[in-house]
Amino acid sequence: MTAPDRTSAPAIEFDGVTFTYAGGTRALDGLDLRIEPGETVAIVGQNGSGKSTLVKHLNGLLRPDSGRVLLDGRDVRPVHAARLAALAGLAFQNPDRQLFAGNVRSEVEFGPRNLGVRGRDLDARVGAALEAVGLAGELETNAYDMGYSRRKLLAIASVLAMRTPILILDEPTTGQDARGVALVGGLVEAAAAEGRTVIAVSHDMRFAAERFGRVVVMRAGRVVVDGTPAEVFAEKRWPELRAANLEPPLPAVAGARLGLGSTPTDAALVAAVRARNR
Amino acid sequence: MPRTRRPALPPVDRGLPDYVTRRTSGFYRELNPATKLALAALEVVVVFAVPGWLGPLVVLAIVAGVAAATRTGRELAVIGLAASPLVISIMVVNLFVLPGAADPIFHAGPIAPTWSGLWFGLLTSTRLLTFSSAVALAYLTTPVDDLLADMSRRGLGRRGVFVVGASVQMVPRTIERVGEIMDAQRARGMDTEGRIWRRARAVVPLAAPVVFGALTEVEERTMALEARAFTAPGRQTLLRAPADRASERALRWLALIALVAVLVARVSGRLG
Amino acid sequence: MSLDLAAVRYRYAGSMSVALGPLDLSLEPGQVVGVAGANESGKTTLCLAASGMAPAVVGGHLDGAVEIDGVAASTLRPHELAQRCGLLFQRAATQLTHTTATVFEEVGFGPCNLSLARDDVVARVWWALAALGIEDLAPRDPTRLSGGQGQLVALAAVLALRPKYLILDEPTSELDPAGTGLVADGLVRAARETGAGILLVEHKTDVLARIADRMIVLDRGGVALAGPAAAVLGDDRLVELGVEPPARVRLARDLRAAGLDLTPDLAGALE
Numbered sequence: 001m002t003a004p005d006r007t008s009a010p011a012i013e014f015d016g017v018t019f020t021y022a023g024g025t026r027a028l029d030g031l032d033l034r035i036e037p038g039e040t041v042a043i044v045g046q047n048g049s050g051k052s053t054l055v056k057h058l059n060g061l062l063r064p065d066s067g068r069v070l071l072d073g074r075d076v077r078p079v080h081a082a083r084l085a086a087l088a089g090l091a092f093q094n095p096d097r098q099l100f101a102g103n104v105r106s107e108v109e110f111g112p113r114n115l116g117v118r119g120r121d122l123d124a125r126v127g128a129a130l131e132a133v134g135l136a137g138e139l140e141t142n143a144y145d146m147g148y149s150r151r152k153l154l155a156i157a158s159v160l161a162m163r164t165p166i167l168i169l170d171e172p173t174t175g176q177d178a179r180g181v182a183l184v185g186g187l188v189e190a191a192a193a194e195g196r197t198v199i200a201v202s203h204d205m206r207f208a209a210e211r212f213g214r215v216v217v218m219r220a221g222r223v224v225v226d227g228t229p230a231e232v233f234a235e236k237r238w239p240e241l242r243a244a245n246l247e248p249p250l251p252a253v254a255g256a257r258l259g260l261g262s263t264p265t266d267a268a269l270v271a272a273v274r275a276r277n278r
Numbered sequence: 279m280p281r282t283r284r285p286a287l288p289p290v291d292r293g294l295p296d297y298v299t300r301r302t303s304g305f306y307r308e309l310n311p312a313t314k315l316a317l318a319a320l321e322v323v324v325v326f327a328v329p330g331w332l333g334p335l336v337v338l339a340i341v342a343g344v345a346a347a348t349r350t351g352r353e354l355a356v357i358g359l360a361a362s363p364l365v366i367s368i369m370v371v372n373l374f375v376l377p378g379a380a381d382p383i384f385h386a387g388p389i390a391p392t393w394s395g396l397w398f399g400l401l402t403s404t405r406l407l408t409f410s411s412a413v414a415l416a417y418l419t420t421p422v423d424d425l426l427a428d429m430s431r432r433g434l435g436r437r438g439v440f441v442v443g444a445s446v447q448m449v450p451r452t453i454e455r456v457g458e459i460m461d462a463q464r465a466r467g468m469d470t471e472g473r474i475w476r477r478a479r480a481v482v483p484l485a486a487p488v489v490f491g492a493l494t495e496v497e498e499r500t501m502a503l504e505a506r507a508f509t510a511p512g513r514q515t516l517l518r519a520p521a522d523r524a525s526e527r528a529l530r531w532l533a534l535i536a537l538v539a540v541l542v543a544r545v546s547g548r549l550g
Numbered sequence: 551m552s553l554d555l556a557a558v559r560y561r562y563a564g565s566m567s568v569a570l571g572p573l574d575l576s577l578e579p580g581q582v583v584g585v586a587g588a589n590e591s592g593k594t595t596l597c598l599a600a601s602g603m604a605p606a607v608v609g610g611h612l613d614g615a616v617e618i619d620g621v622a623a624s625t626l627r628p629h630e631l632a633q634r635c636g637l638l639f640q641r642a643a644t645q646l647t648h649t650t651a652t653v654f655e656e657v658g659f660g661p662c663n664l665s666l667a668r669d670d671v672v673a674r675v676w677w678a679l680a681a682l683g684i685e686d687l688a689p690r691d692p693t694r695l696s697g698g699q700g701q702l703v704a705l706a707a708v709l710a711l712r713p714k715y716l717i718l719d720e721p722t723s724e725l726d727p728a729g730t731g732l733v734a735d736g737l738v739r740a741a742r743e744t745g746a747g748i749l750l751v752e753h754k755t756d757v758l759a760r761i762a763d764r765m766i767v768l769d770r771g772g773v774a775l776a777g778p779a780a781a782v783l784g785d786d787r788l789v790e791l792g793v794e795p796p797a798r799v800r801l802a803r804d805l806r807a808a809g810l811d812l813t814p815d816l817a818g819a820l821e
Contacts (some may be wrong), residue, residue, distance in 0.1 A: 047697055047726045061461045085467040096494060097455075098462040100486030110483065114467030144490055148640075149589045158466065175640070175723045177589045177753055178794040203726040206797070245728045250797035250820070257819040266801055270808045277810065292676050294668070297689045298654055423651050436663065443649030451648070495644050497608070501598075502645040504607050505637040507711060510629035512665035517658055517672075 009037040009165035009197040016067035027053035029221035042208035045218035046245040051201040060084040089164035093171040095155035105139040111162040129161035205249040209264040219244035234262035314416040316530040321412040327544040372399030427519040553577040558614035570595040584762030585751040588792025592771040597719040602631035636708035642700030678710040681743040698729025759796040
């Protein structure tokens with residue numbers, strides 16, 4: 001696969017993908033999913049539903065036992081994980097698995113360096129990435145001198161700097177305070193505005209409803225609900241959500257109780273109430 | 279929330295469950311861990327002190343028998359496989375560079391493997407595999423907490439017990455952790471399948487998170503242990519401990535005497 | 551009978567800045583006190599100071615007084631502190647000993663450390679498991695549990711020491727909604743069954759709204775807000791203090807900000 005053009009994200013397709021871990025746990029069970037370039041997708045589900053397993057197939061860390069993973073129609077199987085990293089950057093849930101460099105600067109440089117970026121381009125990327133996560137000015141800080149939530153933001157910055165057409169975030173909001181959650185939401189929207197495909201694995205329903213154009217609900221290795229937040233959190237889908245051990249966010253519940261249709265976010269509920277009052 | 283009186287403990291109608299006092303089955307498995315270790319020590323000494331093929335072959339026969347009886351053959355095979363790079367390098371070194379060997383098998387230009395080299399290489403490899411199997415058998419057939427409980431019963435302090443237990447656990451956990459770290463760094467473009475010098479550069483990005491992760495965990499784990507009264511004085515209560523019989527004690531003494539006898543015989547030249 | 555912090559200030563070892571304080575706090579048995587605040591506002595430090603872990607185990611310098619049922623924490627050894635004040639952290643994995651084969655033995659680790667008679671240990675283990683309703687987990691391997699189950703086992707392990715007070719530092723942070731619910735329910739049960747006083751640090755204000763009686767909000771090591779949970783969670787200053795209000799509060803506020811009256815049916819829908 002050739003080096004990606006920064007502005008054209010590939011279409012992603014999972015075609016009947018099955019994956020079982022060595023211990024015998026079947027994490028993906030004949031999963032089908034198609035993601036168009038530039039979409040923002042939140043993959044939600046309880047722990048063990050296969051969400052993280054799914055995204056690790058996108059950058060080649062895991063390979064399907066059966067079925068195929070396709071980027072722009074081409075099977076990714078023959079491509080090394082290190083090369084897929086140029087297409088799909090994945091920020092892990094636990095930042096301590098990634099952080100190793102003496103300081104923030106080296107940490108954020110690691111990814112783009114591996115992709116061959118040098119010099120002024122590298123500095124610019126590092127600066128922009130740290131700015132996006134609110135860590136500008138911390139270039140010389142040692143990662144392990146920072147608290148857990150800031151380490152998490154640092155890990156995200158180190159992937160942002162790779163400027164991959166597909167950006168994948170694994171549970172980016174867990175352990176974050178209000179400011180951290182807002183930062184993560186902002187950078188999702190900024191990345192989407194640049195035309196990147198943004199995929200987040202999350203069990204934060206509000207985050208999913210507010211920042212993503214599409215919500216994919218997983219349960220036992222399969223997709224059970226798939227659509228816009230309004231579609232997924234509509235009342236008629238609640239039984240399926242509950243079967244997946246998830247609850248719709250409060251605005252959706254309030255909107256349903258008031259008979260206002262599907263209002264998955266605060267803004268939607270406010271708009272619906274205003275419309276009703278007119 | 280209303281203030282509640284602290285309720286008394288309920289009467290003990292449930293005792294220690296079976297799965298805690300579980301008995302393992304099989305003669306060898308049920309042996310006290312100290313006995314297994316004593317036997318393994320004797321076997322190791324025999325492998326190395328008795329010259330020629332006799333020592334290794336005798337122990338190999340014993341190990342094979344016990345492995346079959348305890349059905350640990352497959353796990354032993356895996357360990358043998360793990361030792362295969364070492365075996366291969368032993369064979370190569372001995373085949374081609376055994377000093378003083380003068381009986382070549384064939385010539386291929388300047389390279390000439392020798393029969394003596396082959397013989398000696400096979401002997402050394404067999405010794406290696408046999409002694410590691412003897413030790414591995416003791417390890418594979420003893421659940422860690424049996425070993426710890428036994429050590430505790432013999433008076434090893436709780437810190438010692440904990441260090442041993444945690445260290446044993448640390449190996450699989452570290453392996454798992456290294457796997458996760460490797461995944462995370464590959465996701466940032468680190469090349470693990472390419473040229474060797476590139477992979478050498480991967481050492482720090484792989485090793486550092488292991489170390490840092492372990493260190494940051496240490497403080498939290500220390501506090502968690504303190505929160506469980508780990509540093510309380512006195513002897514730790516044992517919920518269970520493997521039994522030790524007089525016959526096993528006798529067996530251990532015999533093994534120790536035999537071990538010393540073999541060593542003495544070897545050192546004094548009696549074994550040649 | 552209470553856990554009291556009076557004019558407490560704390561500095562970590564080797565640090566010049568005051569991480570916590572000056573601060574006063576009182577925790578009574580049977581009560582749940584919630585603690586919220588932005589990251590690095592001193593929440594974890596508060597947990598360490600209140601449980602006596604700081605300075606007894608982590609070192610550092612503490613001014614003021616921490617008293618547990620009238621006894622100064624500074625006079626107590628760590629194992630004595632553990633029997634008065636249970637402490638639980640974010641990740642279940644680091645709290646497991648990894649040296650036990652079953653949940654039963656894991657929960658029994660603490661009582662065994664206290665050299666209690668075997669029958670006592672057994673009784674305490676069953677009691678702790680029953681208090682949380684997790685007796686069915688007793689034969690399981692502690693390292694093979696889900697996140698929520700792991701935290702409940704860690705909680706049971708601490709309860710087995712029969713502490714009067716429980717201090718929990720973001721116990722649901724890594725858990726999914728189902729796991730979070732499990733732990734929240736477990737805490738409610740623990741408070742009811744054991745009568746323990748609970749200090750619960752959480753980002754998830756919805757959880758605090760559900761189970762806390764009182765609340766404090768920390769800001770740069772000091773108490774910025776304090777009072778009954780409902781009042782604090784409804785306070786307008788929460789957002790500027792870096793705390794996300796509960797969904798209910800947030801929605802009501804959004805509606806009011808849009809100039810919409812909170813009619814009864816609307817208010818009811820937000821329950």
